[in-house]
Amino acid sequence: MANTMLHINHIAKTFNPGTITEKKALLDVELTLNEGDFVTVIGGNGAGKSTMLNAVAGVFPVDSGKIEIGGVDVTHLPEYKRAKYLGRVFQDPMTGTAATMNIEENMALAMRRGQPRGLKWGIRPMEREMYREQLRTLGLGLEDRMQSKVGLLSGGQRQALTLLMATLKTPKLLLLDEHTAALDPKTAAKVLELTEKIVAEQKLTAMMVTHNMKDAIAIGNRLIMMNAGRIVVDVSGERKKNLTRAEVMGLFEKAAGEELDGDRLLLS
Amino acid sequence: MEIIKLINALPGCVSQGVIWGIMAIGVYITYRILDVADLTVDGSIATGGAVATVLLMAGVNPWIALIVAFVVGMLTGLATGIFHTFMGIPAILAGILTQLSLYSVNLAILGKANLPLNATKLELLISQRNVRALSLDNPLIVLAIVTAGVIALLYLFFGTELGCSLRATGANNAMARAQGINTNTNKVLGLMLSNGLVALSGALLCQYQGFTDVGMGRGAIVIGLAAVIIGEVLFSKIFNNFALKLLAVSIGAVIYFVVIQVVLWLGLDTDFLKMLQALVVAVFLAIPYWKGKYFNKKTGKGA
Numbered sequence: 001m002a003n004t005m006l007h008i009n010h011i012a013k014t015f016n017p018g019t020i021t022e023k024k025a026l027l028d029v030e031l032t033l034n035e036g037d038f039v040t041v042i043g044g045n046g047a048g049k050s051t052m053l054n055a056v057a058g059v060f061p062v063d064s065g066k067i068e069i070g071g072v073d074v075t076h077l078p079e080y081k082r083a084k085y086l087g088r089v090f091q092d093p094m095t096g097t098a099a100t101m102n103i104e105e106n107m108a109l110a111m112r113r114g115q116p117r118g119l120k121w122g123i124r125p126m127e128r129e130m131y132r133e134q135l136r137t138l139g140l141g142l143e144d145r146m147q148s149k150v151g152l153l154s155g156g157q158r159q160a161l162t163l164l165m166a167t168l169k170t171p172k173l174l175l176l177d178e179h180t181a182a183l184d185p186k187t188a189a190k191v192l193e194l195t196e197k198i199v200a201e202q203k204l205t206a207m208m209v210t211h212n213m214k215d216a217i218a219i220g221n222r223l224i225m226m227n228a229g230r231i232v233v234d235v236s237g238e239r240k241k242n243l244t245r246a247e248v249m250g251l252f253e254k255a256a257g258e259e260l261d262g263d264r265l266l267l268s
Numbered sequence: 269m270e271i272i273k274l275i276n277a278l279p280g281c282v283s284q285g286v287i288w289g290i291m292a293i294g295v296y297i298t299y300r301i302l303d304v305a306d307l308t309v310d311g312s313i314a315t316g317g318a319v320a321t322v323l324l325m326a327g328v329n330p331w332i333a334l335i336v337a338f339v340v341g342m343l344t345g346l347a348t349g350i351f352h353t354f355m356g357i358p359a360i361l362a363g364i365l366t367q368l369s370l371y372s373v374n375l376a377i378l379g380k381a382n383l384p385l386n387a388t389k390l391e392l393l394i395s396q397r398n399v400r401a402l403s404l405d406n407p408l409i410v411l412a413i414v415t416a417g418v419i420a421l422l423y424l425f426f427g428t429e430l431g432c433s434l435r436a437t438g439a440n441n442a443m444a445r446a447q448g449i450n451t452n453t454n455k456v457l458g459l460m461l462s463n464g465l466v467a468l469s470g471a472l473l474c475q476y477q478g479f480t481d482v483g484m485g486r487g488a489i490v491i492g493l494a495a496v497i498i499g500e501v502l503f504s505k506i507f508n509n510f511a512l513k514l515l516a517v518s519i520g521a522v523i524y525f526v527v528i529q530v531v532l533w534l535g536l537d538t539d540f541l542k543m544l545q546a547l548v549v550a551v552f553l554a555i556p557y558w559k560g561k562y563f564n565k566k567t568g569k570g571a
């Protein structure tokens with residue numbers, strides 16, 4: 001049996017408890033990922049997908065339950081300490097990079113994820129060659145623009161760079177929250193292809209939130225669906241490979257006990 | 269309005285500008301690199317002056333006095349940093365709280381509201397009396413050395429892993445945390461560094477003007493911001509290197525004092541000086557906003 005890479009042990013999260021804006025975002029989420037699992041996460045708006053990923057990343061503390069990454073209990077670790085284990089790419093291309101710093105500086109920051117930062121040079125000459133090689137694999141010509149400010153790059157370029165940065169130092173877990181949603185279809189396809197390639201090459205464990213049913217079915221070895229703060233569908237292996245759109249819809253309706261509202265689910 | 273009067277005043281403006289330029293470099297660290305507006309500086313510049321004054325009067329070596337003033341300035345930044353990160357108080361308010369308490373601290377250090385520093389009796393690094401001296405006594409020599417040292421050290425520091433993580437903290441908090449950077453610690457560190465420089469500037473200023481006054485920092489933030497913005501407006505196109513950007517801040521401070529001198533020479537009542545300072549900064553702060561709003565529709569956001 002494979003090693004457990006992530007264990008979300010019955011976590012719950014309520015935002016603004018006790019106020020009129022109180023929102024039970026996660027009710028009781030239980031999930032175990034094995035090493036090498038590539039899970040796609042689907043579900044309607046407000047289902048709790050981002051909240052689950054952010055809870056793992058430590059953006060906010062959870063109300064109850066436990067989170068373990070690679071056997072380490074991180075439940076009470078602040079976000080910056082959990083970063084050691086995690087690679088993250090966000091929906092907004094602006095979020096993952098520092099716009100006012102140049103490409104190589106951004107990569108050097110990512111290269112030191114999880115390490116203490118002292119008074120050594122922020123970027124060493126030999127690193128540059130490595131970054132250049134890595135950038136070349138993106139096929140976007142960024143290897144010739146290493147001194148350019150990241151703010152000058154397009155959204156797709158920034159997402160590709162963020163993905164590269166997230167995996168520069170191999171993470172225990174890669175968290176992708178609709179990381180292609182802000183891109184045009186062609187660029188989105190390219191970044192997605194890149195994602196699959198990197199995950200396969202480094203044999204990463206990954207969770208990818210998407211609103212695209214086709215991608216959710218085609219990519220990865222496991223698919224989970226969330227609804228109202230719970231995981232309601234979890235399909236893997238052969239069954240996942242042979243899933244169809246209609247089947248997923250059917251599973252959702254059965255699990256959620258309600259008619260599927262196409263608009264709310266926003267699946268294409 | 270004799271032109272000779274203006275020309276006579278210029279060497280003093282330049283020296284004063286270079287002194288305030290060091291303070292403005294401190295402001296640049298918080299305002300531009302960390303992206304917080306820190307109002308501690310109105311208090312910490314006087315703290316630097318007070319600490320240096322007391323030490324100089326006790327016969328301490330003036331270079332040591334500068335270093336001690338820098339360290340005490342860092343502590344004032346630490347106070348603001350703790351208010352801001354540990355106690356969750358918005359940065360501006362945290363700065364105001366420290367600034368207010370520093371008024372008491374400065375009074376306690378000085379023992380009274382105002383202390384003179386006699387340049388004939390004490391060993392001082394610089395003095396206003398020598399602004400037109402064509403010798404090593406000219407304050408510009410020491411000021412140029414200190415400014416060059418500050419810029420060089422900052423240039424080196426912001427090239428280190430720690431310095432880069434500080435820049436990332438200011439550029440994008442979420443990204444910095446995702447890369448494992450403790451953004452709170454870095455904010456505190458940035459505030460400390462900034463206020464250390466501000467206090468260093470205060471330690472030079474009191475020697476230059478020959479006295480320390482607990483109120484000498486009133487409106488300092490406005491002068492610091494003015495220098496930062498003038499430096500950027502005039503030099504951002506030609507200075508890309510970080511060290512040159514800091515130099516631009518220093519030059520910005522000199523230009524600021526020259527402009528103020530010209531305005532006074534043209535006959536402005538000194539009572540209106542602070543108001544003029546505030547308005548100048550307001551207009552310069554508005555320029556990028558106006559540009560973005562009315563002229564920049566097609567080009568979109570810049571870097």
Ligand SMILES: Nc1ncnc2c1ncn2[C@@H]1O[C@H](COP(=O)(O)OP(=O)(O)OP(=O)(O)O)[C@@H](O)[C@H]1O
Binds near residue numbers: 044
């Ligand atoms: N920081 C927050 N403060 C208050 N409420 C929040 C916060 N973050 C999320 N919520 C609420 O929690 C619920 C779940 O949000 P979440 O972002 O996890 O949904 P999602 O499944 O990612 O949806 P989408 O597909 O729209 O991204 C929503 O009702 C949302 O409004």
Ligand SMILES: [Mg+2]
Binds near residue numbers: 177
């Ligand atoms: Mg979401």
